[in-house]
Amino acid sequence: MTNLLHNDCLLRALRRQPVDVTPVWLMRQAGRYLPEYRAARARAGSFMRLCQTPELACEVTLQPLARFPLDAAILFSDILTIPDAMGLGLSFSEGEGPQFARPVRSMADIARLAIPDPEIELRYVMDAVRLIRQELHGQVPLIGFAGSPWTLATYMVEGGSSKDYARIKGLLYDQPLALHRLLEVVTAAVIAYLNAQIAAGAQILMVFDTWGGILTPRAYREFSLAYLAQIVAGLHRTAAQPVPVILFTKGGGAWLEDIAATGCDAVGIDWTVDLSAARRRIGDRVALQGNLDPAALYAEPERIRVQVAQTLADFGPGVGHIFNLGHGIQPGVDPDRVRALVDAVHELSKPYHVNSADAGS
Amino acid sequence: MTNLLHNDCLLRALRRQPVDVTPVWLMRQAGRYLPEYRAARARAGSFMRLCQTPELACEVTLQPLARFPLDAAILFSDILTIPDAMGLGLSFSEGEGPQFARPVRSMADIARLAIPDPEIELRYVMDAVRLIRQELHGQVPLIGFAGSPWTLATYMVEGGSSKDYARIKGLLYDQPLALHRLLEVVTAAVIAYLNAQIAAGAQILMVFDTWGGILTPRAYREFSLAYLAQIVAGLHRTAAQPVPVILFTKGGGAWLEDIAATGCDAVGIDWTVDLSAARRRIGDRVALQGNLDPAALYAEPERIRVQVAQTLADFGPGVGHIFNLGHGIQPGVDPDRVRALVDAVHELSKPYHVNSADAGS
Numbered sequence: 001m002t003n004l005l006h007n008d009c010l011l012r013a014l015r016r017q018p019v020d021v022t023p024v025w026l027m028r029q030a031g032r033y034l035p036e037y038r039a040a041r042a043r044a045g046s047f048m049r050l051c052q053t054p055e056l057a058c059e060v061t062l063q064p065l066a067r068f069p070l071d072a073a074i075l076f077s078d079i080l081t082i083p084d085a086m087g088l089g090l091s092f093s094e095g096e097g098p099q100f101a102r103p104v105r106s107m108a109d110i111a112r113l114a115i116p117d118p119e120i121e122l123r124y125v126m127d128a129v130r131l132i133r134q135e136l137h138g139q140v141p142l143i144g145f146a147g148s149p150w151t152l153a154t155y156m157v158e159g160g161s162s163k164d165y166a167r168i169k170g171l172l173y174d175q176p177l178a179l180h181r182l183l184e185v186v187t188a189a190v191i192a193y194l195n196a197q198i199a200a201g202a203q204i205l206m207v208f209d210t211w212g213g214i215l216t217p218r219a220y221r222e223f224s225l226a227y228l229a230q231i232v233a234g235l236h237r238t239a240a241q242p243v244p245v246i247l248f249t250k251g252g253g254a255w256l257e258d259i260a261a262t263g264c265d266a267v268g269i270d271w272t273v274d275l276s277a278a279r280r281r282i283g284d285r286v287a288l289q290g291n292l293d294p295a296a297l298y299a300e301p302e303r304i305r306v307q308v309a310q311t312l313a314d315f316g317p318g319v320g321h322i323f324n325l326g327h328g329i330q331p332g333v334d335p336d337r338v339r340a341l342v343d344a345v346h347e348l349s350k351p352y353h354v355n356s357a358d359a360g361s
Numbered sequence: 362m363t364n365l366l367h368n369d370c371l372l373r374a375l376r377r378q379p380v381d382v383t384p385v386w387l388m389r390q391a392g393r394y395l396p397e398y399r400a401a402r403a404r405a406g407s408f409m410r411l412c413q414t415p416e417l418a419c420e421v422t423l424q425p426l427a428r429f430p431l432d433a434a435i436l437f438s439d440i441l442t443i444p445d446a447m448g449l450g451l452s453f454s455e456g457e458g459p460q461f462a463r464p465v466r467s468m469a470d471i472a473r474l475a476i477p478d479p480e481i482e483l484r485y486v487m488d489a490v491r492l493i494r495q496e497l498h499g500q501v502p503l504i505g506f507a508g509s510p511w512t513l514a515t516y517m518v519e520g521g522s523s524k525d526y527a528r529i530k531g532l533l534y535d536q537p538l539a540l541h542r543l544l545e546v547v548t549a550a551v552i553a554y555l556n557a558q559i560a561a562g563a564q565i566l567m568v569f570d571t572w573g574g575i576l577t578p579r580a581y582r583e584f585s586l587a588y589l590a591q592i593v594a595g596l597h598r599t600a601a602q603p604v605p606v607i608l609f610t611k612g613g614g615a616w617l618e619d620i621a622a623t624g625c626d627a628v629g630i631d632w633t634v635d636l637s638a639a640r641r642r643i644g645d646r647v648a649l650q651g652n653l654d655p656a657a658l659y660a661e662p663e664r665i666r667v668q669v670a671q672t673l674a675d676f677g678p679g680v681g682h683i684f685n686l687g688h689g690i691q692p693g694v695d696p697d698r699v700r701a702l703v704d705a706v707h708e709l710s711k712p713y714h715v716n717s718a719d720a721g722s
Binding site (some may be wrong): 016051108125165167169170173174213214215216217219251253254271272273274277293295296299300303304307310330332356 | 464473525527528530531533534535544573575576577579580614615632633634635638654655656657659660661664668671675691693
């Protein structure tokens, strides 16, 4: 199916093959900064209903592509669909972020958790993937995604967002075996979920480890990285459907070598790391995705252009760069600034790919 | 004055001289986790009155020392006293964090800022330093402190805490010269403030760069590190009063070499960095302060002991370690857990200093 893509620039970059321009997509490109997204959310009535209605999820997935020449679509959904399908009762209250009605607080809670069947409890996600693929007509590839087991466990144990992570860290230090049991169940659920997304038509997968960066290096390897590696190993990827995998640990700049060693195809880089240094460290093994400061989108268009030029120069010429922000677009950003970014990437990256036909992969 | 200290363990460790046990103090050791602190704050009526009343500031500074055998006192105050003294109108609303009535929003606002006279507008801080020194009777050294210019500017421009730093980052990208002007004024104020603290009796100084870690590497060097270096250079330190300086950028693990090169005596290390790696990188030049995960204090005492042992082992034998958390104590921590930590540090660190008399400095 991937052969039929009109624009395979992102897939080529993920395989570290030559491209004409640096591909660009943006984390949370379908989101609150777009007035048409806010309108769709208002029509849906709630964030969860937006996620759970395939037609609406498809609509908002395609919204940024109608505005900007982005090189990928990313499934509109939420990383917390899995714990919700496990029965934790997810809701989003205005301005409060996600909340679980039944958080995981005991070994008994952990023992009760069952792995959701992606085509039953999470069928709305798979239906959205199928519908989006159909509506994309091969224009650009579709990225599917999941949260990392550690990140999902953080929300499941805290019951929502947290400032100090008292409960999950208490579990980590006091009952590491219980936490491992939780992470094992969640990892199995993530693997099943991502494989179902591949079957439904996702052409690229990304795993968001939003909270890996709050761990010590030792705890990161034990409680987050080990499960990321299990996920990469557990995906049904074939020669016919290779489906590149991007791993992103926010705040994981110190551990790029470890992330690259999981067998993933690309590593997401946040804005606190020099892209040139990241490339020196792991750029011979994996593609790099990133890493403009999301707050640069608060600047004037001509300043955004300067920052884009800097990011492209940091990576330098050659294969394996996917332009992105270092984290998701903030809701307060003006869509015109996003256009300035996307246009600048395509225009200013050309010189870095002039000899791309000779470069090999 | 420092010669008269009963316990100079911390000063010796900061000079990378041999000690019998690893000294320990804890960021925010005088704070909300202590019931006697909460009582004092209730008596004061507000957080600001607690800071501004030298007798009360002295009382809460000494509270943790009455409970635990800590190796230092740290002045009870707030990093935002300087912008408050510049006329921004600081208040703390319950659960909301700090707020400025008159945030800095324009070049005209920046031009209006004057450097406070520490013995006039900030006299309450200097009076607190003098009173604490008197009440300490040379028991342990007193640490004075200030916020870093970048961190203070963040609050001054945002008007309080922020999730996305839209205003300060907008300023950084759009009007870097205006931001530099702001940082210059704040740096001059911080230098005057810290020198006044030395004159009033502070025996060690620490600069908290709480938000340096939200910057790109390039922006960190330009907008935070450069001003930290100016502060270190601007302090009135003499052979008779050397006053060691500790610099701490939270999330600054990637830039330890740069921080060490400022001329500071010690570098604070957060929990996301391996202390062994930090020591290999900069431990031959500066002392290291840190770096237990603050959330480890949510664990049972025997687990805290294991984590303390690990942190001590990470640093290893030899000179130049000051035990601390990687960030401040969280308000929800049980004081008995803090006791477990302090006792474990003193007890478990002894073997690392057995040959300390031979080790030289």
